[in-house]
Amino acid sequence: MIYCGIDWAEKHHDVVLIDESGQLLAKRRITDDAAGYQVLLDLLAEHEDTQDEPIPVAIETNRGLLVAVLRTGARQVYAINPLAAARYRDRHSVSRKKSDLGDALVLANILRTDQYAHRPLPDDSEQARAVAVLARAQQDATWNRQQVGNQLRSLLREYYPAALAAFAHWKNGLCRPEALALLKAAPTPADAARLTRPQIAAALRRAGRQRGIEAETERLREIFRAEWAHHPPLVEKALGRQMLALLAQLEAACTAVDDLAHAVEEAFLQHKDAEIILSFPGLGTQLGARVLAELGDDRNRFADARGLKAYARSSPIARASGKKSSITRRRIKNDRLNHAGYLWVFSALRASPGAMARYRHRREACGDWHASALRNVFNSLIGQLHHCLQHDKVFDEPAAFPAPNAPRRLPDPDSPRPISATAPKFAPQRSDLRLLCLCDSH
Template sequence: MVLLLAARSRSPWRLGGSLRLFVGDDWAEDHHDVEVMDASGGRLARARLPEGVAGMARLHAIIGDLVGEDADEVEVIVGIETDRGPWVGALIAAGYTVMAVNPLQASRFRDRLGVSGAKSDAGDAHVLADMVRTHAHELRTVAGDSARAEAVKVVARMHKTMIWERTRQTQRLRHALRDYFPAALVAFEDLDAPDTLELLAKAPTPAQAARLTVAQISAALKRARRKDVADKAARVRAALRCEHLGQPDVVTEAYAASVQALLAVLTVLNAQIKALNGQVDAHFGQHPAAEIILSQPGLGSVLGARVLAEFGDDPHRYASAKARKNYAGTSPITRASGKKKVALARFVHNDRLIDALTTQAQPALLWSQGARAYYDRHRARGAGHNAALRQLANRLVGILHGCLKTGTHYDEATAWRGPAQPSAA
């Protein structure tokens, strides 16, 4: 049931003295608790709306009932703890200004309004409405990324998710083999490689593996396009026939059944990762900024797609290179108290983006003399490898920002001239 606390015939700015309406939207999987607030903090409406078209229509009706005939003069600002999905897209399409609020921010803001620890969905909607009313200037507006950038984000994120999942399943396989079949860990270096999966599926127990012939092992290596097949086959066969501690037969059979399940999962993951890799290439290659991103040192199509996906392509989202660096999480934070002042790495960041940027920095050391000199300069000052690599990633974000702003490709001389160059000493 919708509760309207303002007379239907009156305009919101006459009630609150403002040309703005502030909406807090606490979302769940099947419903949204919303509260509409005026500029003075007065509650104009509160409702629980169903997810989907019906709920969005009711929200529009509530807003329309409040603004009356002055809809074109009113700005509606919505605070919600997400920046994606059909509901957010519909809010933006309706012309509302949507602020993506970090759940941690909302939690801390809630503590300012009360110390009892009480929490409810309706109360969270009130907190979000009050946040966008008083702190809209400090919150992030949901970026207006293009549909093509959104498509890149969808496939790039799923591709990376599949890789992370493969790593998890590979670790499970490693732990199982260590418990009953340690010879396999000596014989096979890459547990998620096609030849390893094929041979383990054919011989999941130590006794079966010891009976594998050189011809069988060589055939699997050839299908996986390995080099030095003869030497590798002999080495694998020797490792599988070495004596190791084992488990009773009944336990070994149980482990073998478990390993067979893991091998099937890894085989499917490998196939889907390969398929998604093609999708990432296809979508990223069609984006207008692809050539500029690919011109950056250390970025290929997959890594470049991840960087584009997480930064987005809204040209107005980052006012400066510093803003992009802060969002990336590569720039340090400063803690100062009295005479003590320290610079620390940011631990609250977009995990996918920071992973892509630090991954870029490593090969950039080989492909860019400027990047190498910049890294060496920080190492000479006493920074560790990870700290120096993070500083390099931060610098590369600034370079990327400049290239995207000006629409120019990366140029080694331009990127590292001036302060970026190490001193002659």
């Protein structure tokens, strides 16, 4: 058995091949271009790399052209976490020395000794990878838009509070086309105070508004002409120039979000799993695409629903040492999937009576806090999604949240909860209930 480790960099990559005893077979430094990739493939072919028995490869990234070349065929590529690789490095050398060749050797030895403990990159289809690229890009663009919008809001608060008061009445505030058009027409409070009714109405029409223009024009004109504090004229003009620069970034971010949203919808609806994902309460096109992007369509990626729940950080984790034991929430997770799950649960509570009933049960009967109850509902939904994807079934509300045989009597919300004699008055004694509910949730 032969194992390959690659330490990647921006301009070159170090490649190491070892056998099952740890003996070094070959080492090579290749360039980051098509010629270098061909040298790597030739090196693997020289050491009996075939389509039926490919050489597994360990590398510290899961993206890029190098990974795309390695994933051709049936070759297994293992994306090793850099933190895990750093811990393995201490096993081979206590002097803390480090080199690119040594890191490649460490990665190869990880596969030689602990290949079973690491997961290869999923064998997702080309369409699923395209959805992942677009969904993650749209999510990054949304976060970038929020960041630029916060910067613009902070700047307007310093010298242009009339704009914030005028746009607070609108949904999405500064990101609306009307707000962008008015800020372009009047970058300073003095310019806004001089705007006439026809100028305000023309700006609203340019932004695409068709109804209620006269009423909005009067409201905006009253706000802009009210009494506000001002900076000196030169300082105010300079702040206006700074605002226009941020405004251009915000406008570009809004355009990117809209364009990527259309691309995500088009790609996601063509995927074979779209019907199953959209059948779940609370999952729309954009949020469903984000879930598909992180789960992929490789049915063998997770051995069971427990692995997926741990990957999404919805299942609890037990820590035991001697006589002490505790059950806490996970911290290592897929951040994108966990963020999508948080939004998913909020929408599912309104769309699914069973999800709302489960949330109420966790809050009232089990004594969970709001975040714990949401995680429990997400834990149930993500497990049901795994089952439906494995068996090609759509979501079924009665099967997902069956009605109990007997009506469960919930405690009166106005009655006080039992309090431990040693615990403070504001801390309910619910540790035993939490343990029982966690076991019931699995």
